[in-house]
Amino acid sequence: MKFLVDVNLPKNFSFFNTDGFVPLVDINPQMSDDKIWDYALENNLIILTKDSDSYFKSVREESHVKVVYFKLGNQKLSDLHKYFSNNWKLIKDLIENNRLVLASVNEVEIIL
Numbered sequence: 001m002k003f004l005v006d007v008n009l010p011k012n013f014s015f016f017n018t019d020g021f022v023p024l025v026d027i028n029p030q031m032s033d034d035k036i037w038d039y040a041l042e043n044n045l046i047i048l049t050k051d052s053d054s055y056f057k058s059v060r061e062e063s064h065v066k067v068v069y070f071k072l073g074n075q076k077l078s079d080l081h082k083y084f085s086n087n088w089k090l091i092k093d094l095i096e097n098n099r100l101v102l103a104s105v106n107e108v109e110i111i112l
Contacts, residue, residue, distance in 0.1 A: 006049035015084045040065050058100045071104040
């Protein structure tokens with residue numbers, strides 16, 4: 001699994017500093033939501049985002065793009081690191097066999 005990290009998530013976040021993550025900011029930080037969607041589809045990438053537009057597009061579309069929508073609000077990097085330490089394995093397990101995962105502060109759930 002490879003992940004496309006949207007510009008609304010911190011590029012320098014330690015979880016994203018491996019070959020499994022492609023920061024959108026390194027490709028084109030001005031890319032439209034539709035272009036991000038197409039890029040993810042063409043490159044078999046799972047979108048990681050805090051952008052609700054990707055969430056709603058995933059609900060409406062019948063494509064093969066997978067999305068992890070983080071509904072976490074503004075957090076310090078230390079809090080984000082703690083969240084990922086506690087939830088990343090579950091998120092990866094859920095997105096492997098599902099199309100849309102909603103990851104909020106209190107729960108991680110499958111939407112589609």
